[in-house]
Amino acid sequence: MKIALLGYGKMGKTIEKIALNRGHKISLKANQTPTSEELNAVDAAIDFSVPHAAFQNLSACFKNQIPVACGTTGWLNQYQEAVELCKQHKAKFIYASNFSLGVNLFFELNETLAKMMRKFEAYQVGMKEIHHTQKLDAPSGTAISLAEQIIENSNYSNWKHPAKNLAKNELGIEAERIEDVKGTHTITYTSEIDSIEITHKANSREGFALGAVLAAEWLANKKEPGVYQMKDVLNTLKS
Known part of the structure; x- marks a missing residue:
């Protein structure tokens, strides 16, 4: 080709x-x-x-x-x-x-987990992405895709960056830029009792x-x- x-x-x-x-x-x-x-x-x-x-x-x-x-x-x-x-x-x-094939599998995992967590309102969802300092956009397109999946399968209505002064129905996205990080995305469901976390980290x-x-x-x-x-x-x- x-x-x-x-x-x-x-x-x-x-x-x-x-x-x-x-x-x-x-x-x-x-x-x-x-x-x-x-x-x-x-x-x-x-x-x-x-x-x-x-x-x-x-x-x-x-x-x-x-x-x-x-x-x-x-x-x-x-x-x-x-x-x-x-x-x-x-x-x-x-x-x-x-x-990335791994990220697209992660998308499927994210969607499944969001559906599972929808009825457990004690958990608040948050997201953090880390990329290299040359990345021009923040939050990353991958983070936005993950957030939109969660919104589609939960009671959240929109995402917000930076993740400050969030309303009850807002999903906060934190974005950090560090030299030579290929891409890390973490989604965390947190309650007063415990936390559930999934992460995808690109190594190259x-x-x-x-x-x-x-x-x-x-x-x-x-x-x-x-x-x-x-x-x-x-x-x-x-x-």
Whole structure:
């Protein structure tokens, strides 16, 4: 498969290594929006760029019907517009706040635990995420996804960052930036009696990179156009 890497920073370089190890070719490495001519030479694109560039990159891919897996966060105010554009051009698209297979299993665990804890109102839920100091957005896209899962399956109505002066129905998210931390997310249910805690800790960027490459492979092999989720990829891998 010929891959376009849209955003060639640390993640782009890690994705390149994983993709080459899996027998793929990197046909384009770009830190700017690709042209139609450049996209003609690729089978799929992986976007790990920056928030202000992501939508333009996606638009270029959709218009050229290039399947694209996007892991850039901080641009989701335009997500619905991207979905409509993908449908309009009958393209294929996966956005994930985190492509790591472990994190996506963690999403399933988080959803299950939230459903279990819903009726136990003595427990207050809180969340903390820690990332490297170069991360541009806070809270992380993964933390927001986890919070939205909890809200959907609990009595909480919204999340708040920073986690100060919370109302009863607000889920607080703490965000901390420490040098060279790949990504840690912890969810804690606390009562006066005890606490229940689940944590995912990334040990390297390779988990994110592998998941992104697997998503691009899955999209390239998918016959039907559409907007998909990492859960769709994960379900295929589990079957």
